[in-house]
Amino acid sequence: MPIKPENEALYPGGSIRSAEWREIRARIQQRAGNCCEGCGVGNGAIGGRARDGTFLPRLPLGDNGLRLVWPQPGETAWCSDGRRWEKLRIIRIVCTTAHLDHDPAHNDDDNLSFLCQRCHNRHDQTHRRANAVATRRARSAIGDLFEP
Numbered sequence: 483m484p485i486k487p488e489n490e491a492l493y494p495g496g497s498i499r500s501a502e503w504r505e506i507r508a509r510i511q512q513r514a515g516n517c518c519e520g521c522g523v524g525n526g527a528i529g530g531r532a533r534d535g536t537f538l539p540r541l542p543l544g545d546n547g548l549r550l551v552w553p554q555p556g557e558t559a560w561c562s563d564g565r566r567w568e569k570l571r572i573i574r575i576v577c578t579t580a581h582l583d584h585d586p587a588h589n590d591d592d593n594l595s596f597l598c599q600r601c602h603n604r605h606d607q608t609h610r611r612a613n614a615v616a617t618r619r620a621r622s623a624i625g626d627l628f629e630p
């Protein structure tokens with residue numbers, strides 16, 4: 483989920499590109515061992531997500547006589563963790579730093595988590611759902627004011 487401009491200003495240094503925020507991000511990434519703190523998948527890993535959420539690394543397509551040829555993100559290819567094999571859409575795991583309370587100004591380490599797209603999205607979804615309910619309630623309350 484992209485960061486809204488009005489929220490980006492609340493980040494340390496006023497931007498997600500500021501030196502302050504980059505330093506915090508690097509610290510959290512290091513704490514996490516460069517892996518998602520939700521599901522454990524490695525940042526930058528390439529593979530597919532099975533229906534149950536399990537990440538399976540991509541398998542090489544073959545070789546060109548010199549080196550292995552790997553499927554690229556966006557392609558569909560066989561993936562396996564050595565126990566199960568599935569043909570999946572290939573993605574690259576990109577972990578980002580999430581604010582657990584959704585407040586970009588609250589940057590204590592225990593409020594930050596290094597999460598992959600899937601875990602970050604799931605975390606934000608709960609927040610978005612709560613916001614949507616609040617927005618509908620507010621709209622309906624405004625509607626009540628104008629009822630005859």
Ligand SMILES: [Zn+2]
Pocket residue numbers: 518519520521522523597598599600601602
């Ligand atoms: Zn994850």
